Amino acid sequence: xxxxxxxRPGEVPDKPVIDGLEAIWLERWDDAATYRFDRxxxxxxxxxxxTPPPTVSGSLHIGHVFSYTxxxxxxxxxxxxxxxxxxxxxxxxxxxxxxxxxxxxxxxRCDPSLPYDPTFEPPEKPENQKVAISRKNxxxxxxILTAADEVAFKNLWRHLGISIDWSLEYSTISEHAQAIxxxxxxxxLRRGEIYSLEAPTLWDIDFRTAVSQAELEDRERPGHxxxxxxxxxNGEGVIxxxxxxxxxxxxxxxxxxxPDDERYRPLFxxxxxxxxxxAEVPILAHELADPExxxxxxxxxxxxxxxxxxxxxxLHLPTRALIGRDGRFLAARFGDDDxxxxxxxxxxxxxxxxxxxxxxxxxxxxxxxxxxxTGALVGDVRPITHPVKFYEKGERPxxxxxxxxxxxxxxxHRAELLARGxxxxxxxxxxxHRYRSWVEGLNQDxxxxxxxxxxxxxxxxxxxxxxxxxxxxxxILADVNTLPVDPSSDVPPGYAxxxxxxxxxxxxxxxxxxxxxxxxLSPQIAGHWGSELFGRVFPMDLRPxxxxxxxTWLFSTIVRSHFEHHSVPFTNTLISGxxxxxxxxxxxxxxxxxxxxxxxxxxxxxxxxxxxxxxxRPGADTAIDEAQMKIGRRLAIKIxxxxxFVLGRLAGDAIPGPEEVTLAIDRDLLALLGRLIxxxxxxxxxxxxxxxxxxxxxxxxxxxxxxxxLVKIRAYGEASDPATRSARATLAITLSVVQRLFAPVLxxxxxxxxxxxxxxxxxxxxxxxxxxxxxxxxxxxxxxxxPVCDVLEAVRREKSTAKVSQRAAVSRVTLSGPGEFIDAVRxxxxxxxxxxxxxxxxxxxxxxxxxxxxxxxx
RNA sequence: GGGCGCUUAGCUCAGUUGGUUAGAGCAGCUGAUUUACACUCAGCAGGUCGGGGGUUCGAGUCCCUCAGCGCCCA
Numbered sequence: 001x002x003x004x005x006x007x008r009p010g011e012v013p014d015k016p017v018i019d020g021l022e023a024i025w026l027e028r029w030d031d032a033a034t035y036r037f038d039r040x041x042x043x044x045x046x047x048x049x050x051t052p053p054p055t056v057s058g059s060l061h062i063g064h065v066f067s068y069t070x071x072x073x074x075x076x077x078x079x080x081x082x083x084x085x086x087x088x089x090x091x092x093x094x095x096x097x098x099x100x101x102x103x104x105x106x107x108x109r110c111d112p113s114l115p116y117d118p119t120f121e122p123p124e125k126p127e128n129q130k131v132a133i134s135r136k137n138x139x140x141x142x143x144i145l146t147a148a149d150e151v152a153f154k155n156l157w158r159h160l161g162i163s164i165d166w167s168l169e170y171s172t173i174s175e176h177a178q179a180i181x182x183x184x185x186x187x188x189l190r191r192g193e194i195y196s197l198e199a200p201t202l203w204d205i206d207f208r209t210a211v212s213q214a215e216l217e218d219r220e221r222p223g224h225x226x227x228x229x230x231x232x233x234n235g236e237g238v239i240x241x242x243x244x245x246x247x248x249x250x251x252x253x254x255x256x257x258x259p260d261d262e263r264y265r266p267l268f269x270x271x272x273x274x275x276x277x278x279a280e281v282p283i284l285a286h287e288l289a290d291p292e293x294x295x296x297x298x299x300x301x302x303x304x305x306x307x308x309x310x311x312x313x314x315l316h317l318p319t320r321a322l323i324g325r326d327g328r329f330l331a332a333r334f335g336d337d338d339x340x341x342x343x344x345x346x347x348x349x350x351x352x353x354x355x356x357x358x359x360x361x362x363x364x365x366x367x368x369x370x371x372x373x374t375g376a377l378v379g380d381v382r383p384i385t386h387p388v389k390f391y392e393k394g395e396r397p398x399x400x401x402x403x404x405x406x407x408x409x410x411x412x413h414r415a416e417l418l419a420r421g422x423x424x425x426x427x428x429x430x431x432x433h434r435y436r437s438w439v440e441g442l443n444q445d446x447x448x449x450x451x452x453x454x455x456x457x458x459x460x461x462x463x464x465x466x467x468x469x470x471x472x473x474x475x476i477l478a479d480v481n482t483l484p485v486d487p488s489s490d491v492p493p494g495y496a497x498x499x500x501x502x503x504x505x506x507x508x509x510x511x512x513x514x515x516x517x518x519x520x521l522s523p524q525i526a527g528h529w530g531s532e533l534f535g536r537v538f539p540m541d542l543r544p545x546x547x548x549x550x551x552t553w554l555f556s557t558i559v560r561s562h563f564e565h566h567s568v569p570f571t572n573t574l575i576s577g578x579x580x581x582x583x584x585x586x587x588x589x590x591x592x593x594x595x596x597x598x599x600x601x602x603x604x605x606x607x608x609x610x611x612x613x614x615x616x617r618p619g620a621d622t623a624i625d626e627a628q629m630k631i632g633r634r635l636a637i638k639i640x641x642x643x644x645f646v647l648g649r650l651a652g653d654a655i656p657g658p659e660e661v662t663l664a665i666d667r668d669l670l671a672l673l674g675r676l677i678x679x680x681x682x683x684x685x686x687x688x689x690x691x692x693x694x695x696x697x698x699x700x701x702x703x704x705x706x707x708x709x710l711v712k713i714r715a716y717g718e719a720s721d722p723a724t725r726s727a728r729a730t731l732a733i734t735l736s737v738v739q740r741l742f743a744p745v746l747x748x749x750x751x752x753x754x755x756x757x758x759x760x761x762x763x764x765x766x767x768x769x770x771x772x773x774x775x776x777x778x779x780x781x782x783x784x785x786x787p788v789c790d791v792l793e794a795v796r797r798e799k800s801t802a803k804v805s806q807r808a809a810v811s812r813v814t815l816s817g818p819g820e821f822i823d824a825v826r827x828x829x830x831x832x833x834x835x836x837x838x839x840x841x842x843x844x845x846x847x848x849x850x851x852x853x854x855x856x857x858x
Numbered sequence: 859g860g861g862c863g864c865u866u867a868g869c870u871c872a873g874u875u876g877g878u879u880a881g882a883g884c885a886g887c888u889g890a891u892u893u894a895c896a897c898u899c900a901g902c903a904g905g906u907c908g909g910g911g912g913u914u915c916g917a918g919u920c921c922c923u924c925a926g927c928g929c930c931c932a
Contacts, residue, residue, distance in 0.1 A: 018897080218932090433862050437931045547930085578929095586928090615871085619863085621928080625870065627884055630897090637897050645894030679874095694872065698882075705899075712894095793900090800901035803889050 011756045012647050016640040018633065021748045022606050026158060028751075034761045035163040039533065041084035048537040049075055050523050050570050051164070052545050052553070053090030053172055056149035057101040060156055061587060062595040062624055063546075067576040069613035070689065071544035072162045074574065076744035077684045078541075079163070080767040086537045088168035088526040089157065093146035094455045095515030096207065096393065102141050102454075107131060110138035110453045112510075135453050135488070142454040146173070156597060161606050161747045163763065170525055172518045173454070177525045178484035181518040182459040184560060185448075186480055188408065193563050194448075196406045196472065200302070200309050200319075201447060203401035204391040205327030209451040210405050211391045211398065212514060213444050214552045218387040221397070225294060227378040228371060230255065233271035233280050240378055242294030244386065246371065247364040248301035250277050250332055250351055251320040256311055257297040259285035264297055275376035276350060276367070277334065278342035284315050303400035306389070306443075323399045325451075329355050329363055360399075404472060406458065406511075407445040410559060414439055420558050423568045427687040428619040431547060431575040438551040446559065448517040455512030459485045461492040464505050476506060520556035523569050543570040547577070547619065574687055577621040584623050595624055607746040608632035614745045617690045635697060636749040639742060642704050643753035646731045649715045655757070656729035658774025662722050664784055664827040666730040669707055671781035672699070673734055674770040680741055681767065689744065696741040703734060706789050713834035723830070737768040787821050788828030791851055795836040798853035809856040810838040816846035 029035065049071055054064065071087075079085045103109055107126025114134040122141060123131060133141075150171070157164060170177060188194040201210045226246045229238040241255060252274050257264035264283065271280045288307055289298055300311045302319050311317065320339060324330045332351050335344030354366035371377035388397045410417065417439050426432040449458070459478035463471045476492040478485045487508035491497050499505030521529070527537040539561070545553060554573065561569035580586055581593040588594070601609055604626070611632025616622035661667055676699050683692035708731070715731060717724035743750040743762045754762035770776075791813065799808055813836070815825055822843050825832070829841055839856065 016894090428863095430862060434930055437861060441931050443932090550930085584928095617871095620871095621864090623870075625884095628870075631883065634897060638895070641895035641897090643894085648894070691872085691874090694882085704895090708894085709899090716893095796900050797902090800889065803901095805890055806900060807890090 012644055016644055018605060018636050018640065018749065021752050022159065025748050025751050032761065034763055035087065035165050037086050037165045037168060038084045041536070043536045045082070045084050046086055046536055047078040047083035048086035048540045050526065050540040050543045051087065051089055053092040053519060053522060054153060055097050056091045056093050056146055056153055057098040059594070060152060060597055062597045062600065063579040063587065064156065065160060065597045065609050066579045066613045066616060066622065067546055068157065068162055069160065069610050070574060070576050070618065071542060073614050073689045073744045074542065074687060075163055076747065076763055077767065079763060080740065080743065080765060082766065087164050088170065089164045089166065090522060090526060091146070091150045091153065091171040092515065092519055093171050094173040094518060096452060098142050098146055099452060099454050102138065102145050103130060105145060106141055108133050108138065108141065110135055112453065139454055159601055159606060160610065168526065175484050177518060178456045180521050180525050180529055181456045181513060182478065182483045182485065183480055184521050184524065184564065186459060186477055188563055193409050194406055196404060198402060198404045200400045200402045201405055202389065202398045203325065204394045205399055206394060206396055207391065208325055210403060210447055210449060212447040213442065214516070215392050216389050217392045219390050220385050221388040223384055223386050224381040225384055226368065226381050228275060229376050229378050230272035230274060233273055239272050239297060240295050241297050241299050243299055245301065245304040246367045247360055248304045248322065249274060249367055250355065251301040251322045252279065252281055252299045253302055253317045253320060254281050254300045254315065255283045255297050256286050256289045256300050257283070258289045258291045259287060261291045261296055273342065275374060276370055277347045279340050286311055286315060309400060321402050323401055325401055327359060327399060329358050331356055405447050405449040407447055408559060410442055410446050414442060416562060417558060420562055420568050424570065425572045427572065427574045431550065431619055434547060434550045435554065438555060446556070448514045449511040450514050452512050455515065456518050457486050457488065457512050458509040459483060459487065460509040461487050461506040462509065464503055464507060466503055468503050470507055516552050516556045519553055520560045522557065539567055540570040541572060543573040545573065545575060547575045572687065575619050577616060577619050580621055580623045582624050600629065604629040604633050607636045607748050610745055611635060614689055614693050618687055636746055638704065639746065639749050639753060643735060643739065643756060645708070646735045647756055649728055649731060653719065655732045656725050658729065658733060658772065660725045660729035661774060663726045665788060665831065666726045667776060668782065668784040669730055670733065670773045671776045672785060673737055674773050674776055675781045677737060677768050677770055693745050696738065700738050706792060710788065710792065710828065710831035710835045714831060733773065740765055740768050783820065784824040784827045787824035788832060791815065791825055791832055792835060794851040795838065795853050798855060802855055804855065807837055810836055810853055811856040812840050812842060812854045813838050814842045814852040816844040817849035818847065819845060821849055
């Protein structure tokens with residue numbers, strides 16, 4: 001501690017208050033650039049954080065307070081440990097959530113076929129009928145709205161005291177992020193880690209885009225089993241199958257049963273004829289056919305579900321695609337080579353009349369009626385409940401539509417990706433299982449194409465030949481030095497704009513990237529990949545995030561880093577749990593139990609909300625608990641008052657150092673303080689901020705209620721008395737340590753009280769070490785202090801039981817116990833006399849400790 | 859179907875490698891009251907640690923099993 005340190009005159013208020021501190025300190029931190037990252041720092045001293053860029057189009061909720069407080073507490077710890085903390089903030093503004101919000105907010109929809117209208121103004125109020133606008137107009141509105149949303153988020157982070165360096169702010173739709181994202185794409189493509197393929201893909205018919213495996217979810221939905229009979233091609237009998245999707249019958253290309261299924265074994269290789277459409281299709285064997293399901297034999301359609309795709313691929317079946325991008329049935333040319341039938345006229349007539357252009361539900365009704373009429377429907381339809389694949393943001397089941405998509409190879413690298421996961425320290429450790437089970441369950445490469453508008457475009461065009469055919473196998477790629485590009489308005493190298501959509505010209509890749517394809521590069525975006533800085537912040541030291549995006553953000557970041565840098569993207573990941581409503585239910589918009597943070601923040605204060613958040617351990621789901629916030633607020637007020645008291649005792653003198661701590665009981669308290677420092681430091685190093693807080697808090701309340709009460713009168717003595725100086729030094733040293741131990745969780749109140757006697761912010765002060773405490777007593781910490789507290793407690797109990805004031809006098813305290821107990825009491829006798837208003841002590845040796853308190857008669 | 863987590867006082871949660879009589883806060887009850895703090899302090903009461911079995915001198919903690927809740931993956 002510096003010699004010149006002393007309470008600063010006029011700084012300690014007579015009546016300290018908690019309200020209003022936030023505005024004062026936010027401004028001071030801005031002015032002093034307290035959280036500014038030192039761009040010249042070396043890799044060894046840097047602690048870098050890969051902050052989650054929140055989806056700004058979603059609404060702010062209390063979960064944001066919870067999960068962003070955790071990494072901030074960690075950041076503040078490492079900053080005090082002397083690390084140069086790289087703590088950027090990003091906004092994830094590209095992607096479907098923003099598009100949907102813009103559509104609803106302005107009452108518009110994007111129609112890419114329309115020309116740009118530079119004079120377009122959105123309707124004042126959104127109408128029911130959405131206004132169709134060009135892609136460029138639409139993207140402009142996306143930018144306007146996300147900019148406004150980002151302000152709301154930034155206000156919350158600031159108000160909460162998140163120690164971000166705002167000069168490191170980025171957004172995923174910015175030109176910088178687009179350039180990084182496009183460069184990442186080109187690099188992977190060059191190395192063969194990305195390929196494009198025209199293939200059956202899970203497709204959302206409402207959003208009209210492909211979706212990836214990571215965006216899927218199974219939902220239990222009611223359905224019906226329909227038993228349908230197929231006549232054998234040789235006329236000898238029928239085969240009955242069961243299906244939940246009879247409307248797909250026209251695209252049936254085979255029947256399939258398990259190879260070991262004795263019922264169907266003799267039939268493998270023979271043909272059957274589809275009802276209504278008269279197509280001859282083979283009976284095949286495949287182990288994915290479940291003998292227990294239905295009749296044990298299924299029809300394969302192109303494509304009713306993902307198993308159909310597997311069968312189609314592995315059994316080399318023809319394609320008869322039926323479902324279009326809008327979810328309606330396409331034309332089917334029965335009688336052509338691709339569409340065999342025994343009766344082209346009948347098949348065409350029925351299909352054209354009842355199926356073509358219809359929705360799935362309409363077609364199902366028509367097919368079921370027709371099957372029933374022809375007798376091919378056997379028995380009654382049977383209701384069932386079964387899992388159906390949905391887009392996580394979608395409302396109708398996914399269809400499978402053939403389209404051209406870009407894919408990242410993940411399946412071939414499963415083992416390496418699993419090994420990367422094992423290189424990372426997970427907090428809590430068990431969360432690594434989430435990653436492992438996801439990677440082990442991968443069943444398709446990562447589809448990064450989305451048929452949407454507000455996102456990062458692929459930096460690619462395709463040549464058009466003399467026949468007007470697009471050559472998708474030879475994309476024209478952007479020069480990496482020209483990034484970012486928008487192929488829909490930029491022209492590929494060697495071409496002119498006039499050649500767009502022309503023979504011997506080019507067309508642009510129409511798609512944008514999956515939002516995760518960009519946010520998976522958050523370390524590269526925030527750390528400015530390509531610049532010298534990147535090598536000093538990457539791999540990041542910490543990735544904080546929520547557990548529900550392990551399979552998306554965390555996984556995809558590992559994929560990119562593995563391919564690009566042959567490294568993990570971060571060495572630690574801190575997984576926060578969910579915030580549950582007060583009834584321990586998950587918050588969700590549909591239930592309507594979402595809690596917004598601002599009213600709570602204004603009512604209880606930022607330190608109080610942070611206290612609540614920091615009480616939730618890593619990975620633990622935590623209920624909103626206003627009682628806990630009130631406790632946090634009370635703690636902050638206690639810190640103010642305790643600081644005021646201790647600094648008041650110093651009477652403007654220079655702060656005494658540890659050499660002044662001469663009394664055994666005082667040295668023992670510092671020994672306990674030393675143990676606290678060691679334990680909480682170890683807790684923080686292991687990302688267990690909640691335990692560190694709990695320990696500090698428990699120490700602090702005991703310090704206030706017991707130690708301060710014991711030494712209060714001694715501390716009021718003459719400065720010439722070594723015992724007084726010892727008390728004051730102990731109080732000051734402990735206060736200094738406790739203020740710093742609380743600083744990561746309670747940044748506002750701790751900087752306020754620190755400022756009463758220090759220059760500079762507590763958040764730039766050194767994390768406490770036991771070196772500050774001087775040489776400590778030999779015995780186990782607490783060997784004097786604890787017995788003295790026990791005696792104090794006995795005195796208090798006696799007074800409480802007698803229902804008299806704690807200041808009532810005690811005539812005699814009679815104590816007996818082992819030698820070390822007696823010695824401890826002797827060491828604290830003066831303080832006990834003061835604090836307990838005790839007249840005399842009688843001490844004697846004994847095996848057992850007994851304490852008897854005799855009150856002075858009134 | 860496979861996996862992970864949780865189950866401790868009325869409520870919210872601690873309980874580190876197995877080791878005195880299982881802890882804290884809140885709520886409850888009984889009191890105190892002015893030189894840091896009524897946004898305070900003291901005291902009291904409250905638990906067969908989800909059920910069952912096992913290992914051990916000793917189990918909230920380790921093993922097996924069952925149940926309930928939540929989640930992840932298929």
